[in-house]
Amino acid sequence: MSWLDRVGDRAEELRHARSLMESSRSAEACLIFEQVISTTDDPYSRADALLQRLSAILNLGRTAEYTRAVEQAFDAARDLPEPYLHGHLHALAALAAHNQGALDRCVTHLVRGARALGSVHEPDRETAWGWHDLAMAYSYLGFHGYALGAIERARHLGLATGIPEETFAAPGIRLRNAVALDHHGDSDGCLRVLRDVGGDLERFVGAGTAGQLRPSSRAAYGYALARQAALGAATGGSAVPELDPDWLLGNGGDSARTRDMRQLGGACLAIAAGRPAEALARLETVQVSAETLGAAEHARLSSLAYARVGDHAAAHRADRYAFRLATQRNDRLRDVYVDGIAARIEHEEMRREAARYEGEALTDPLTGLPNRRRLERYVAGMVGRGERAVIGVVDLDGFKAVNTSHGHHSGDLVLQRIAGVINRVMRRGDFVARYGGDEFVVVLPGAGMTEAGEVGRRISAAVAAEDWESIVPGAPVGVSVGFAEVHGPGTELRDPLSVAFELADREMLRARAAAAA
Numbered sequence: 001m002s003w004l005d006r007v008g009d010r011a012e013e014l015r016h017a018r019s020l021m022e023s024s025r026s027a028e029a030c031l032i033f034e035q036v037i038s039t040t041d042d043p044y045s046r047a048d049a050l051l052q053r054l055s056a057i058l059n060l061g062r063t064a065e066y067t068r069a070v071e072q073a074f075d076a077a078r079d080l081p082e083p084y085l086h087g088h089l090h091a092l093a094a095l096a097a098h099n100q101g102a103l104d105r106c107v108t109h110l111v112r113g114a115r116a117l118g119s120v121h122e123p124d125r126e127t128a129w130g131w132h133d134l135a136m137a138y139s140y141l142g143f144h145g146y147a148l149g150a151i152e153r154a155r156h157l158g159l160a161t162g163i164p165e166e167t168f169a170a171p172g173i174r175l176r177n178a179v180a181l182d183h184h185g186d187s188d189g190c191l192r193v194l195r196d197v198g199g200d201l202e203r204f205v206g207a208g209t210a211g212q213l214r215p216s217s218r219a220a221y222g223y224a225l226a227r228q229a230a231l232g233a234a235t236g237g238s239a240v241p242e243l244d245p246d247w248l249l250g251n252g253g254d255s256a257r258t259r260d261m262r263q264l265g266g267a268c269l270a271i272a273a274g275r276p277a278e279a280l281a282r283l284e285t286v287q288v289s290a291e292t293l294g295a296a297e298h299a300r301l302s303s304l305a306y307a308r309v310g311d312h313a314a315a316h317r318a319d320r321y322a323f324r325l326a327t328q329r330n331d332r333l334r335d336v337y338v339d340g341i342a343a344r345i346e347h348e349e350m351r352r353e354a355a356r357y358e359g360e361a362l363t364d365p366l367t368g369l370p371n372r373r374r375l376e377r378y379v380a381g382m383v384g385r386g387e388r389a390v391i392g393v394v395d396l397d398g399f400k401a402v403n404t405s406h407g408h409h410s411g412d413l414v415l416q417r418i419a420g421v422i423n424r425v426m427r428r429g430d431f432v433a434r435y436g437g438d439e440f441v442v443v444l445p446g447a448g449m450t451e452a453g454e455v456g457r458r459i460s461a462a463v464a465a466e467d468w469e470s471i472v473p474g475a476p477v478g479v480s481v482g483f484a485e486v487h488g489p490g491t492e493l494r495d496p497l498s499v500a501f502e503l504a505d506r507e508m509l510r511a512r513a514a515a516a517a
Contacts, residue, residue, distance in 0.1 A: 003084050003126040009042035014049060021056060022167070024215035024253025030056040047076040047085060054092050055133070058099070061256025061289070066096040087116030088130035094137035099291055103141070110137055114150075128157035132168055140291055143363070144177040145370060145432075152429065166204055166212040171197050172220035172257075176293060179227065181420070183296040183326035189424040191233055196428065197224040201243065210242040218242075219252025223261040223293075229272030230304055245269060260288035267301050276308035296322040364434040366412055367419035375433035375441055382445065383486060389445045390452040390483050393505050394422060394459060396438040397478040406472045413471055418479070421466060425458040427451075441501070452483040482507030 004011055013032055020029040033053035040046050050073040057065050070093050077085050090113030097106035117130050135150035155168040178193035201221045204210040213221070225245035241247040249265045252258035263286040270279035283302050290298075303318035362374035370378070382389055396418060403411040415438065422432050422440055431443040442459075444452055459481055468477045484503030 003082070003124060004048070006082070007042065007044045007048055009040045009045040010036045010049075011045070014045065014052065017052060021052065021059070022214060024059070024255060024258070026056040026059040027254060030060070043076070043080060047073070047080055050076045051085065051089055051092065054089075054096070058092060058095050059255045059257075061259075063099060066100060070096050083116045083119045083121075084124075084127050084130060087113050087118075087120065088126070088133060089113075090116060091130055091134035091137055095133065095140065098137060098140050099289070106137070106141060110134070110141070110143075113137070123157050123160075125158065125161040125163055128154045128161060128163060128168070131157065132170070135170065135173060139173040139176050142176075142180065142294075144173070144180065145363075145368070147173045147177075164209065164212045166209050166217070167214060169200060169204070169213065169217055171200065171217055171224060175220050175224050175227075178224070179293050179297055179300070180326065181424075182231075183294060183300055183322055185323065186420060186424070187231060189420065191228060191231055192424060194224050194228040194231075195233075197221065198228065201225075205240060205242045215251060215253030216255055216258055218248045219255075219258040219261045222246070222248025222250075222252065223265045223268070226265040226268035226272070230268035230301065232272075256289065257292045260292040263288055264293065264297065264301060267305070271301070271305050271308055274308070276305040279305040280309070294326065296325040299325060367416055367434050369419050369423070369440070370431070370433040372433065372435050375431070375435065375443070378431055378433075379443060379486070382443070387445060388447075389443055389486050390447045390449065391486055391501065392442040392444070392452060392456065392481055392483040393435075393501060393507075394418075394440040394442060395480050395505075397480055398476050399438040402472050402475045402477065405475050410472050414468070414477055417466060417471065418463065418477075421462045422459055425462045426455065430455070435501075449483060449485065456481040456483065480509070482510070 004015065007014060013036055017029040017032040017036075020026070020032070030053055033049045033056060036049040037046060037053065040049070050069070054069045054073050057069050073089055074093070077089055090109040094106045094109035094113060097103075097109060113130075113134050117127060117134060120127050131150050131154035135147045135154060138144075138147035138150055151168060151170045151173055154170075155165065158168050159165060174193055174197050178190045178197070181187075181193065182190035198221070201210070201224075204213065222245040225243075226249065229245070245265065246269060249258075249262045252262065263282070267279040267282045267286070270276070270282060280302065283298060283305065286298075288298065299318050299322035303315045303322060306312070306315035306318055362370060362377075364371040379389075379391070396414070399411065399414065402414055415434075418440065419432070419434065422442065426432060426442065427444070427447075429445055431445070433441050433443075435441045442455065444455060447455075460479055463477065463479045466477070468475070482503075482505060484501075484507065
């Protein structure tokens with residue numbers, strides 16, 4: 001039985017309002033939800049309307065209403081033991097808390113939302129939308145790996161319940177990942193992700209399914225193309241409206257985030273067209289939320305415009321400011337995520353829950369990658385479902401010399417750079433984790449050893465191409481990679497990760513010995 005089957009009153013109106021939301025007509029949907037709230041006596045109908053009204057208010061950017069809307073929705077859900085309802089509500093509350101700058105509250109809602117949605121026994125299309133909104137919250141907070149995992153969960157559930165692939169394409173998640181890379185100085189990585197996003201759009205247009213894209217997705221695709229052009233990469237241009245960034249940005253619906261991307265996208269297109277003075281004038285007047293594409297995006301676009309004007313000193317200052325904004329956010333987020341959350345929660349039950357969560361933290365704080373615990377859970381779930389995969393061990397060569405010659409701070413910088421390089425060259429859907437020390441693990445779902453070999457070559461080539469001399473002079477850095485296959489149901493494999501790790505580790509050592517010979 002789906003969630004809406006439990007709604008005893010006004011179900012058709014609620015479904016209609018949902019369809020308006022999916023078409024980015026949130027203002028119209030909000031009026032329907034408010035009418036249902038004021039007239040229904042059914043607790044499920046009221047709770048659903050308040051939940052969806054909160055989603056509409058978030059889409060419209062009506063920040064003054066966030067707190068009250070969240071409180072009303074939680075009040076209505078309190079006595080309803082429905083994991084979907086609580087999971088989706090926590091996902092939306094996380095978005096609201098993030099927009100209000102309450103990162104500790106945001107992380108708490110993310111934890112609870114993921115747990116509740118993960119406990120739904122019979123997932124339906126509503127659960128898929130819950131995972132979608134949770135993915136968005138992860139993405140805005142900067143947890144890009146978790147965001148990609150959650151949106152993949154949403155896509156899988158959506159396909160099983162008849163939701164087209166295009167609906168949960170979620171280009172905005174990968175777009176925020178791309179600009180975050182650029183804000184931290186990795187413009188090549190940014191361009192790779194942006195081209196990947198544009199490739200998806202071309203595939204949908206070629207298949208004739210682009211009309212099924214949500215308007216908000218059109219805006220994200222438009223900004224991805226515009227941002228790519230602003231970085232100086234040719235996008236090819238197109239007479240097809242669905243591939244024209246200006247058309248895409250202009251047909252992205254009524255959400256606050258779309259309006260932000262439309263304004264910043266105009267500056268990107270002016271830079272790409274050789275009109276940097278116009279771009280700077282636009283950037284001086286636009287007012288956009290720092291949450292849409294990160295606090296550093298405005299400064300980064302200013303840097304690109306100044307560089308086109310020829311004012312390289314101003315471009316350098318803007319770039320340094322963008323980097324500082326991005327770094328400050330990461331530092332604050334790490335403090336909240338690892339150190340601060342338990343101390344800020346008053347209620348005893350919540351305090352115990354936060355302490356458990358902190359003890360089971362699933363992210364490596366140095367690299368931002370999933371840690372060994374998260375890797376073990378991922379592989380156990382994959383094997384339990386009988387899925388085939390290849391597990392690879394990536395071991396750094398020369399890392400001991402780095403720490404000995406340059407100290408642990410330089411070693412940390414090398415580990416962070418290696419994490420970024422590996423992430424950059426993986427296939428979509430692959431999983432990357434820091435296993436511990438100087439070892440990383442990659443999981444390639446559905447792959448065989450041929451694909452694994454190609455991934456290994458890409459990792460080795462990308463690491464070799466990095467400018468390590470500027471970070472750790474005189475201490476060359478390389479990697480050795482070994483792979484092993486994992487397949488079969490979990491009942492037949494006592495410890496699939498340990499077995500695969502042992503085999504892959506053996507292959508990695510063999511590869512290292514062969515390279516040294």
